[in-house]
Amino acid sequence: MIRRIGSRHVASVTSNVDGIAVRAWPGILHAEVHGSIHHWQCTVPCRDDLWPAGEVAVDAQRFELTGELPRCPWCGSVARPNILMFCDGTWVPRRTDAQEQSLASWFADHPGALALEIGAGSAIPTIRHLCARAGGAVIRINPDPDEPDEPRATATIQLGAAAGLTALIL
Numbered sequence: 001m002i003r004r005i006g007s008r009h010v011a012s013v014t015s016n017v018d019g020i021a022v023r024a025w026p027g028i029l030h031a032e033v034h035g036s037i038h039h040w041q042c043t044v045p046c047r048d049d050l051w052p053a054g055e056v057a058v059d060a061q062r063f064e065l066t067g068e069l070p071r072c073p074w075c076g077s078v079a080r081p082n083i084l085m086f087c088d089g090t091w092v093p094r095r096t097d098a099q100e101q102s103l104a105s106w107f108a109d110h111p112g113a114l115a116l117e118i119g120a121g122s123a124i125p126t127i128r129h130l131c132a133r134a135g136g137a138v139i140r141i142n143p144d145p146d147e148p149d150e151p152r153a154t155a156t157i158q159l160g161a162a163a164g165l166t167a168l169i170l
């Protein structure tokens with residue numbers, strides 16, 4: 001779909017923090033609205049700089065840290081993933097804010113854009129509301145028959161992501 005439409009006409013918005021969308025679809029605009037586990041920040045935070053996440057040694061059997069805690073290169077405090085958690089007063093939103101500003105510009109350049117809302121639930125409806133902000137039709141792909149239709153979608157495909165996208169494209 002991206003090749004057919006053209007990468008500058010496609011944007012990805014996700015609340016996932018695993019970076020899979022960024023790796024899967026390079027060259028399009030991405031907004032990771034809850035941050036990314038691939039970036040670290042200071043826990044204080046002493047500044048709003050981020051840096052690429054490094055390796056952390058973990059005993060996979062006991063799920064315990066076996067090496068050193070990652071540290072802030074400026075103040076030495078413990079580092080943390082730059083992901084937004086509940087009641088998170090120390091999250092550094094700088095990177096996500098910049099992505100969301102780019103998304104707002106993209107919305108302005110693409111009025112009435114079609115939104116494919118894939119697997120977004122209603123418990124934390126951030127993605128649902130962003131899809132509605134696109135301004136055009138919203139095609140909701142969600143296999144859960146108990147999910148409320150709020151905000152309303154133009155059409156719902158009650159399948160999982162892979163099956164729903166395949167049905168839509170073919």
Ligand SMILES: [Zn+2]
Pocket residue numbers: 042043044045046047072073074075076077
């Ligand atoms: Zn620091």
